[in-house]
Amino acid sequence: MTRRAIALLLAVGMAAAGCTTAEPAGTDASSGSAPRTGSVAGAEAPAVDPGVLPTVEREPGTLRLAEGLPPPTNRWFSGLVFGDEAQPVFPLPLAVGLTASGFAYGLPEVRADGTLVAGAYAPQVEIDLGEGVTGVVTGYDAATVSVDLVAGDESVRGTLHLTRGSPVVRYTARAAHPVGLSRAFGVDAGAGLPEGTATTDVDGRDHVLTGVAGTDVGAALDEAGTTLELDAGESVAWLVAPDAAEGAETLGDLVEAASDPVEASTVGYATDPDAVTTSVGYATASGGPAVVVRFPHQRDVADDATCGLGTYATVLGTVDVCLGSELSWRSTARDPVVGLDLSGIDGSAREELVDQVAADAERVLDETRPADTYFGGKALARDANLWTLARDLGLDDVAADLRQSLLTDLRLWTDPDGCTERPERCFTWEPTLRTVVGQATSFGSEEGNDHHFHYGYFLYAAGVLAADDAALAEEVAPVVDLLAADVAAAADVPADDGPPIPALRTLDVVMGHSWASGPSPFGDGNNQESASEAVSAWHGLALWADARAAAGLEDRGLTAQARWMLSLEAASARAYWTDFDRSDPAAEGLEADVTSLVWDGKRERATWFSAEQSAALGIVVLPVTGASAYLGDDPERVRDNLAEALGTDDLWAQESAWDVMFGDQLLMYAGLLGPDDAASALEVARELPAERVDDGSTRSWMLAWLHQQAA
Template sequence: MTRRGVALAVCVAAGLVASGCTTASAPAAAPSSGTGVASAAPPAVDPTVLPAVDRGEVPMRLADGLAPPTNRWFSGLVFGEAPQPVFPLPLAVGLTASGFAYGLPTARAEGAVLAGPYDPQVQMDLREPVTGIVTGYDAATVSVDLVAGDARVLGTLHLTRGSPVLRYTAAGDQQLGLGVPFAAGGDGLPDDVAAADVDGRAHVLVGAGDLDVAAALDGAGTTLALDEGASVSWLVAPDAGEEPGALADLVEAVRDPVRGTVVGYETGAEQVTTSVTYETAGGGPAVVVRWPHQQDAVGGPDSTGDAETTCGLGTYATVRGTVETCLATTSAWRSPAREPVAGPDVSGLDDAARDELAEQVRADAATVLAEVRPADTYFGGKALARDADLWVLARDLGLDGVAADLRASVVADLRTWTEPDGCADRPERCFTWEPTLRTVVGQATSFGSEEGNDHHFHYGYFLYAAGVLAADDGALAADLAPVLDLLAADVAAGADVPVSDGAPVPGLRVLDVVMGHSWASGQSPFADGNNQESASEAVAAWHGLALWAAAREAAGLDDAGMGEQARWLLALEAASARAYWTDFDTTDPAAAGLEASVTSLVWDGKRERATWFSAEPSAALGIVVLPVTEVSTYLGEDPARVRANLEEALGTDDLWADPATWDVLFGDQLLMYAALLGPQDAASALDVARDLPGERIDDGSTRSRLLAWLLARAA
């Protein structure tokens, strides 16, 4: 492992932002790596009980003691031989050989791609070679020290997620090259700021506090003289807003820079509220934007007059849609609550339906019990979740012998997987501790899991299977807990988890709180930022987490708030899955020209109807539908959109004219999705499902699961 150390102290507070942390070499505050929820306590887990497997050197531009930020929107800054551009959004930022650059991406649609790539419009030059080292981060802010070859910190770049503001703090007296000429005042701006016209849009240079940047410019407006500790920001003006003098109001807010953020949430029976509070140097509001998934906005979970948000201050066209500019101390929004459900529900079936389903369960049970489940964490986890559902069906249909055999088989495999020292004795079906990335990895890897990829997808299946099987078996829950809790902490710890052998496991490892969804790539070696494909598997992960938390609670084990946090994550991810993957606003001008009803692969720099694994048209929809469980009803809240998505995926406007239409990849998942249209379509889907070729049943499901879902909805 390679870490670039710097002469800098980093403040770390478990789960809390270290506001006001300063050092002599970096006068501005640097956020800690406390990326979790303000009130969360680290779970009582110790991943070093697993065998340690160091999988080789991983180049990292990261200060010592910080948790490696895998699965983040800014991971590309840290990992890889060279830093990638990142997208705080609506801006995009890149490091250069002698400084940094930024631009406002232009969102353009072509075919099935809506792209807003990094375009470095303004470049800042420190006049000597530098390397960017991430020295602190929290849920929405990142600090990057720009370090010279002799380890001198020349300055610190500050990024804030969801803000059109970029900030830089000088670590010593310096002359900063600006790349484009800035001129004092103009267009109703104060005399102590400067602005540049870049492609017809104002970029405003603002000093923190009472710093007069106009006076610090040279005659050409291309060099800025900064004293040690001086902090300056670049604000890219939005398109005109509803409020007169909006740009001047934004400039005044920029004078009070963001130092860090704190996350909060509240869960209720109908709504779940998420909040991000921006801690500024003087306590004023931050300049932020409101994203499509945040439209049901509130003042905050503990709303006070200080949490007021003022919007209508202009807009930006982004790959996420048209976003509104706001001033806010706390950005908070509601998402519909989603209730976890353990397994299929056959309680409403009549005798004929029960008999038909029972026959299929017997057949499917005989098949799965004759097979050996896969040994890697993705397909192995899917098989365990599949067979846990099959056990629920057998139990609830009164097939006692079949249920007993299924339960014994799944429990035996769960016990094998959750032996803490299993990898000391065998090469597969076990977990290891990867000390470089500070993560839990299955010994038999898949889809780059050793790099941090897709852990929430994989581990969600294990958590679901364990939550279902241990729901009424406290002894089983207690036996599985030592390793299952590690899987839960790996992807969803509410706060940084201290580890005896070094840096912590990061809190909320995969969650982008501001964007309301997870990221799948561990190290994000891409010029378009991080990405996530199967948003539905992310939803399934939090569904599994909620069921596992319920099983622990029923067993009398302290869940340390895991259940409520899982419900928060479940609601948040489901809302964003609809907002950006399956149900986005196709009439938004920012998406004009997009020829896709589904964008199955979402990046920070683009959205596209594509997959990593197949060019089949059905794949793009199927991957954001599977695995269909009882919580998947969130996908059906707009029936007209469900139909449009299916027609696009299947290439027909008459879904039921030909059963062969469904003989496609993920045909079973799409039939279950179609049942969300209503009883008549569910009945048509049932007719097709009975004869659907066996190879069209996903390996994470069974025909029994398919029929159970459809029979319940066709009634």
């Protein structure tokens, strides 16, 4: 019997509901485009085989998804596919929702107040197809999504097309039918707009309706301007006018471009020692420029798009309107780091570290590491760091004991047959969601939640331990490579039992950061809290890529890809979580220096797990590693963020101020202020209560990090 034939009955909360995949008459092929999921241009799929793991099938209910597509977990539009009812989604700057008989869109009103920036979905124009329909996702890639609107007889009424980062919504009729509009649109050829367009005023802003590929809106609209008569194959698009556009002529240029629809997107990247460049290409029907926006994290421009054509307020900040076939931008290059630099530490500082490492090693070796994928992975990464300290301090016996303990657990976790023998500390293949699920599960990982957080710790531990051990890298590669492919494959990974493992499952390339929720059952879109753990995931991926390369294993571009993802996520983590522009008009009224929970429809200083103010900063700092220097690019912002988290501007006036949740992480963050503050942090760190040391770290690591910063 093959591993794939093994069905395990594990206590992992598998749902009892039946699972079906929607099979509308109109699949992606009938919508005029090939199936797509968003591979990086020219990337090779990793050579992995999900069949090495035993299968545990989860039944999440009906998926509103065309047959043959991998379920899009961890995407900005996941809420369209999962759950009893489709959730609103935020292509941005617009928000879109499906209705019982069609769809609606609106430009969110962005308001900042206290610790929240909100831009909720509020429909402004509703499109009624005249009968009940269900939305079924029939194709997607890095920046585009196609949704067939399927009637009760399973015929496709039409297709809704959305583009990430575009103020345009497009609809294509698949059969001749009237389209009802909740607002009257009037044709006005004298408004400086292309002939055959129509407009309506919504709260003082023009919404423009234009034909696509020859569709004449003027001829299709009835006299009242509330009904469009569309023939099969005809398309129309809605464009919401931006703020501060340079007159009607500029708006006319945008409308003309909106009539040349975006059909697909492409992703590319380049790396050099100082910067990585990310490119998102927009392929239109006629090859013309697309109407897109440039987000705050994209402002180090590396393209020739025409921008300055207006602005929109979004929860991420003010975005600039552009016309172009590609948006490219640069992010500061970040490199992986194994361990810490102890070369400048000697004398009493070295003696302090030797004693603390010995004490911490004795403690962790006397404990059993947790069995679930989150806390179990954190413990492996924690002890891998402790091992590097013991090794670099010359504690050979301590290092040997730590390494042996780590290898025992790493081999347990990476045994492909592990879940045939035990219910935890092992991985399975879940064929419905096309994902790897660790046992025991935690934080909804069986639904796809937080996989990059969890697996990043395993990648990190494997990368550190196998850095100089080719035999170990080769031994654990079958499972560790699967973990990497699950969250970060650069190209779709073929699988014998169905659709592929999708490319870049968690990374939203346009936004430059990842999404944490698998099904995204929320009215504000998807979300990510611990941006620092996302950065850590790609740091782990980079360390694992280096270890594989050193072992002579086939690279397939992984070393460059990991550095790109690490650099891209670090830039967005600062742009939206820790170092965002407080002077942006969209943030006026915000009284928080950190927004620790970022959604498409809001940003807030809040966490899922604690109301403590220190938690909001700590969760976007941990885990502190050798690559965490990116958090300190603006020392004055570090100081402001700490003052907010601790409730005091005088960071060192009272040691008790640090006796808070994530006190150790905040002390290490304070080390980025410079040598003097790092020395002050050391004084506090020595006496910090043990319960304030995070379970993914040790006092040894905290002291060593601060000694490095103070040296």
